[in-house]
Each structure stands twice: as structure tokens, then as C-alpha cells.
Amino acid sequence: MKNKAKKKTFLWVDVLLYASAFFISVTGMLFILKSRGFYPFKDNTLFIMDMQSQFMEFLASLRYTINGDNSIFYSWSRSLGGNYLGLYAYYLASPLSWITIFFPVDKFYAAILVLTLVKIGCCGLTFSLFASYLWNRCHPVPDTDHCWQKLILLPMAVSYALISYNMAYSFCLMWIDGVILLPLILLGLEKLLNGQKGLLYTLALTTSFICNYFTGYIVGIFTAIYLLFRLCTLVTRQTLSFYLGRVLRFAATTLLAIGLASPLLFAVLKDLASGRLTAVTYRADTITNFPFVQLLAQFTNGSYINPLYEAFPNIYCGYTALVLALLFFTLRRVSLREKLAAAGVILLLLLSFYLTRLNYFWQAFMEFTGFSHRYAFVFSFFVLYLASRTLSALPFNSFIAKWSNKPVLQLIALLLMGVVSVDMGLNGRAIILGLENDYDYDTLTFYQDNLAVIKPLTDDILSNDNGFYRVNQDFEYANNDAMLLGFNGMAHYSSTFNQTVNSLTSRLGFAQAHYWNSGHGSTPLTDSLLGVKYHLFNTPTPSFYTKIKATEYGTSSCLNENALSIVYSAPLPDRKINLDNDNPFLNQNILLNSIAGTDLEYFTFPDFEFTGNESAWSYSFTAGSDWPVYLYMQSPDFSSTKVLVNGTEAGSYFTHETNCILYLGSFTPGEKVLIDILPATSVRVEYAQIAVLNTVLLENTLLNLRTNEMRITDHKGAKLKGTIYVPEGQKIVTSIPYDIGWTVKIDGKKVPFQKYAETFIAIETEAGEHDISFTYLSPGFSTGMIVFLITLILSVLYFQPDIFRILLVKGRKNDSDIM
Structure with missing residues (x-):
């Protein structure tokens, strides 16, 4: 009875530790958000940077894989259509992502808030599990009267949940899964070193690779470093053979984890090979990333670094953790070998931040645009590990005996929790404020207003036309509206981009920058060729289209009656089509002529005059017909620029979204047309072309193709x-x-x-x-599934070697019964 009571007490202490770690972490994050006016307290949402332009839309797209034109393998909402499983594996594979399907799109700010809070809470939870194991390792003979001492570890779990890394990358939630899983992976590794087969380690590492291949890679590297660290403290001459066997089990279970994650690993690497990996560069122009002494500033509260242009890692995990980690090196109960090994790990991680080549190694030798220390969370973890190790090794029992009649330890624990909460809360607030100042969080009102501009139009189209077609748009809320709202679109922005699509759309005069491509700059010719049956406008509409619905905000949806199906018969005499001209209108002529087997000038180029200089200039010409007229300019410069046509603003130019073909309007034959270009700063124009689209020729050719x-x-x-x-x-x-x-x-x-x-x-x-x-x-999915099935069989043989023997014996018994 006494043993049962003891176990029940220990269980309740553990449950209290784990639950408190989760809920206090969530509460801490809520207080940070409340201090900056976020929903549900005020109007700010968590939509900022990649969260606003990528991650939020991708999460919304999960609902469209269940029913509709898309599936888990393919999405028609990205760049004319593309591999969805690769994108899913890169951004969305965390099981927690599916929480968001229970929220409607117009309430998606609530979905992102809940997902963020759950992931932050899980960070605290998993670290408390790992820290509890550390405590038990240091207290192998538990004392019921003193088991509540374990709660002293709670502040470290909360610190882990609110580390600077989690705050700075709160807009890239896909990386937080690595922070969640790292303690579980190392807990599994500890159990493997303790004699177990490594089931927890295998499952946790598999999950890490599934959730995100890149953080899985980072966690895998650090796990190997942690193994070496532990071996340095454990291995003796007497135990060498035992731990050699443990290392072999570590290697075997690591390979099993990779094999079990193969369907998604193979899929994401194949998808990246069509875009991101084609642009991989490895440069080591400098030996170091920054003066080493400047790294010390990252150990101070509130040290914010712009994540897009960061030079330093986000490694702050609290003053309390830093003090306790330093105290670790003074403890008599800790061996010199363990102290030296821990110092070696700290030094290696600091050098990784400092030295360019080591930094590239952690980044899989890829050069990223910003976010250059995505592995910084492993440093914060190790500091908190040392802090927890210190707390586990301190002689609390003798302290309690001295103050047996007073709740001194409880007061110290509460004080420590209070200090950590204030410290990490202020740090989190400072980082969120820094992000807000640099990039601005979308407000709830802004999000809802933008949906009101576009969603009624797309809802109307989808509810009235259940056919298969594409929808283009010349305005957007974000870079992946089609994935947010569930229509087959043109635009896309992600690391899993399709390089050939991006290259083609750019040569046809569409806006395209970095990994982003769009439908901005389309013409009736490209819309029709690419199966765009509907086009959303917030600018004057060419007569080629028929307006079907308008909103009070000046946006409208238009029908393109000449749009081709995405599959049709055509002459296409030569599959090799040269579209390398600077003139995108000429490229469009060539593309349509090559498909249709014609030799027609759909776009013609009127003579025009140029006056002015780089600060402001004009083009002028005389209209020869009432057909639509377009302008294209090419420049290496970036400048917000107004384009006026006969004194009326027609659009803007020379930004990422506007570096594309611009519709100028239709004019009366003989009318003088003046185009004024008014840049905010000087712009060098390398190429400019005005073009007129012969819609009669275009309609005739399209009619032939549509038959x-x-x-x-x-x-x-x-x-x-x-x-x-x-x-x-x-x-x-x-x-x-x-x-x-x-x-x-x-x-x-x-x-x-x-x-x-x-x-x-x-x-x-x-x-x-x-x-x-x-x-x-x-x-890659089929190959990955083959590897998965082979690995699954090997895993069963490894973890349950008797299962086949049992099945064989059972089978023989059944045969004998039949006989």
C-alpha cells in the first residue's frame, strides 16, 4: 500500500510539472501578446512577413485537399498547378497544422493564434519531460517527502518555451516543431544509452524529419553532438564495449527514423530540386560572420535582431538560466569530464555562429536570404539543459533539513518562477515590438477589409461555375491568395517554387521576383492561353472581358469567354520555342504562333517619342485603333512610380508587384496619348516598349483552338x-x-x-x-513508400524480434489443427 501511495504521489508531481509547464508557457505568451495589443485582446493579428505571405495561406489550403480539385499530392492553386506534397512536407507536415481546418478563413487569425499557443505550450511540456528525466537520473532513490522539489525545474521549462528563437520566428511556426521535438529526441537518446532499444528516440526523430526536413537535419546534427557529450561523461574502460553497442544502436535507430520518414523526405527534396535547389550557392567570402565580442550582446534581455537581415543568432533564454549554467561548472557533484565536455559543446556552438564555414554546415551548405542562424535554438536548449542539470544536482535535502519548519524552498521556487516570467515576458515583448516596428503586423480590420475586397468575387465564381478553369487577379491580399481562398490561381510564393514556371512568366511580362511569381501583368493573350476564364480587376478593364460582379470597394470579376481549356489540340510544329527576347509582347506573339501554327502579329508596336530624364519622363504616340494598349519597362532600380495616361493615373511601376506589363487603356483612332512616368527616386530604364493588341486576330486564333x-x-x-x-x-x-x-x-x-x-x-x-x-x-513518394515499408519491417524485427516467430508458430498450429 505504501508503494502504491508513493507511486501515486510521484505521478501527481510529474503531472503537475508537465501541465504547469504547458499552461504557464501559454499564459506567458498570451501576456506578451496582450502587452502589444494582439487578438483576442485588441486588433493586431500574428500575420507578418512569411506568416502573412506564405504560411497562413498554406495552412488554409489544407481544407481544400480534402474535397475539390486539389489533393494532398497536387494543388492547382499554386503557379498554374504544382506538387503539393513537397510544399506540405516543407511547411505543413506538423500534425498540429490540422488544427487550423476547424476555423473558417474569415476567422483565420484565431486559428494562427491557437496554433502558436499550442506550439509554445508544447515546447514547455517536452522540456519538462526531459528535465524530469534529468532530475530522476540525479535522484535514483526518490523520497516521497521531498519529491515536490522537482517543481523547481518548472521555470526552466517555461524559459525554453519563451526563448528568443521562438519569439523571433513566431511567424515561421514550421521551425518550432524542431524546438518541441528536440527534448523528446534527447530523452529517447538518454533511454537508449540507459539500455533501452530506442523506440522513443526513433519515433521522435522520425516525427522531426516528417514535420520539417530542415529542422530535422539540425536536430540530427545536434543529437550526434549530444551523444558525444554524454559518451565523454559515461564511457570508462569497463563500460567501453557496452557503450559501443549503444552507439551502434544509435546509428541503427537513426537510419530507421530516416527510412520511416522517407515518403515526405523524398517528396520535399524532389520538389526543392525543381526550384530552390537549382539556386543553391555556397559562398565563404569571409572567415567570420561578425566580431566575436559582439555576440555577447545576444545574452542580454531584449536583444532584437531583424530576422531578415540578421547577423547574430537569437539565443537568449533568460538570466536565470545563464547564471545556473555558469554555476554548473562550479559544482563538486559534477565530474571534471562532464564540465569539460559541456564547455566543448558550448564552444562548438559559439564557433558555429562565428565561423562562416561552420555556419554553412548547419545550413546544409545553402545560402539563405535572411534567417541565417535557424539552428540557434539548440544553443538555448543546451544552456537550459545545464541550468536544469545544476538544479537537479543542488543539495536541496540538506537545505530543507536546515529550514524544516519553514517553506523556504517553496518561496524560492515561486520567486524563481516570478523572476523568469518577468524576464522572459519582457524579452518576448521586446522582440515582438521589434518585429512590429520593422514589418508591421496586419490588424484584424485590415485582414477582414482585404477579404471583403476579394472573397465575395471568388465565392461568387466558385458557387456559379463548377467547371475547371483558372482565376487571375491584378490585386492581392498576399502572395498566395488562391491557396487561402481555394481557387485555381496563377500566383505563388514559397521555397518550393517551380523555376521553369517562374522563368516563363517573367519572359511573358508577368511580375516575378525572388521565389514569387504572379498573374500581374497578364494580357488577354496570356489569360486565354493559360486557361484563365475569370479575372479579378481593381483597375480599368479591357473590353475583351465581360464584367460579371462588382464590389463596393471598386473591385470586379470579369469573364474571359475566349479562355482555352487547359488541354486542347493544336499544331505545335516545334516544341522548342525561343522566348529569350527582352520584349515580352514579342515573346507572347512567338508563343501563340508556335502553338497555333500561325505567323501573325497579335501585338504590334507603334512609334512613340521619349522626353525627360531619369527623374521623370514621358512617352507619347498617336493611337491607330481602339484596341487595348500596353506598356512594358525594364529597369534594375526599385522605386515606387506613378504612371499617368493623359493626366489620369493608370497604375504604378518599378516595385516587385508592378515590374510587369501595364494596361494603359483603349483610345480613339487618331487620339494623342501622353504617358507620364513619375518615379519617387531616379530610375534607369534599360528597355521600354508600347504595344497594341489586335483582339480580332487573337479571337479568331483562339476560336480555332477552342474547337x-x-x-x-x-x-x-x-x-x-x-x-x-x-x-x-x-x-x-x-x-x-x-x-x-x-x-x-x-x-x-x-x-x-x-x-x-x-x-x-x-x-x-x-x-x-x-x-x-x-x-x-x-x-519521390513511391520510392519513399518502398523505403518506408522496408524500414517498417526492419523496425518490427528490431523492436519486436519475437513477433515473426510467434506468428510462425501460430501458423503451424493452425495447419496442424486443419490436418
């Missing part, structure tokens, strides 16, 4: 099925980005497909009427 479109009968779950007629001498042409993940079947038989214009899918087949289908499976 042999694919009649789509099914377009759910990233699959296309239907029928198509292919005339003699023509090919099946698509505006589907080329991807080896597609399987194309004609009349039930798998057929090869080729790439045209270095971007899209084309298929050669016999003339006649055909059934045709397109099915997508993310590249």
Missing part, C-alpha cells in the same frame, strides 16, 4: 478525365506545368509526354477521338 478542347468530365482530387478530338498532324497541348509526377493515359493506355516551351506538357498521339486522363503522384 478541339478537352471536354473535362471529372476534375476532382487533382485528376483530370475527359475526351478530346485530335485532328491529323496536331498534338495534345496543355497549360499544365511539366512534371514527371503526371501519368497520362489515352484510351486507357499510359503514354509518354514531352515538354514544350521548356515549361508545359505536350502529348503526341494518333488522330481521332480519344478518352484521356491525367493523374498525379508526387515524385
